[in-house]
Amino acid sequence: MELDKDSLQFIFASTIRALHKLSAAEFEKHGMSISPEQFHLLKIISSKEDSIQSELAEVLQLDKSGIMRHIDQMEAKGMVQRLNDANDRRKKYIILTEAGEAELEKCKAVITSLGEIIMWNISDAEILIFKQVLSKLKQNAEA
Numbered sequence: 001m002e003l004d005k006d007s008l009q010f011i012f013a014s015t016i017r018a019l020h021k022l023s024a025a026e027f028e029k030h031g032m033s034i035s036p037e038q039f040h041l042l043k044i045i046s047s048k049e050d051s052i053q054s055e056l057a058e059v060l061q062l063d064k065s066g067i068m069r070h071i072d073q074m075e076a077k078g079m080v081q082r083l084n085d086a087n088d089r090r091k092k093y094i095i096l097t098e099a100g101e102a103e104l105e106k107c108k109a110v111i112t113s114l115g116e117i118i119m120w121n122i123s124d125a126e127i128l129i130f131k132q133v134l135s136k137l138k139q140n141a142e143a
Contacts, residue, residue: 023114030110032103033077037062038070039107042100045080051094079103 004010023036034042037060044059045051057067071094074080079100085091096104119127 019118022118023111026110026114027107030106032107032110034074034079034103034107035070038074039104039111041067041070042074042079042096042104042107045094046096046101046104052091053094056094074100 020036023039027034027036027039032039040060041056044056048055053064053067053071056071057064060067071080071082075082077099078097081095081097082092083095085093
């Protein structure tokens with residue numbers, strides 16, 4: 001089978017892999033102790049008062065066991081904490097600790113500097129069009 005390097009799927013997938021690889025390398029270079037996926041998870045947890053695992057899995061479009069592994073790793077590093085729901089023992093809230101907030105802020109600074117690098121020579125108008133096209137692609141895929 002011939003590989004079509006001009007196809008939207010190939011370009012999109014290889015771009016996502018390249019951005020992920022760059023983010024992971026920058027996190028490591030700056031001494032971050034979490035992965036890019038865990039960074040996104042921390043961002044979501046910090047923006048919500050009462051995050052639960054199933055909601056996090058839904059937002060990140062990952063399975064619950066994958067989210068649990070990330071949470072377990074971050075909990076072991078002291079970045080998040082699980083709290084039991086007073087009314088439902090099965091429900092556990094995930095909250096950010098001070099260490100998690102500090103790591104999140106360091107990661108945001110790295111991501112901001114990365115954004116400047118990867119967005120170089122791309123106009124605001126091009127970014128707007130790109131976002132609009134991506135939104136349409138997502139809508140079509142979910143239809």
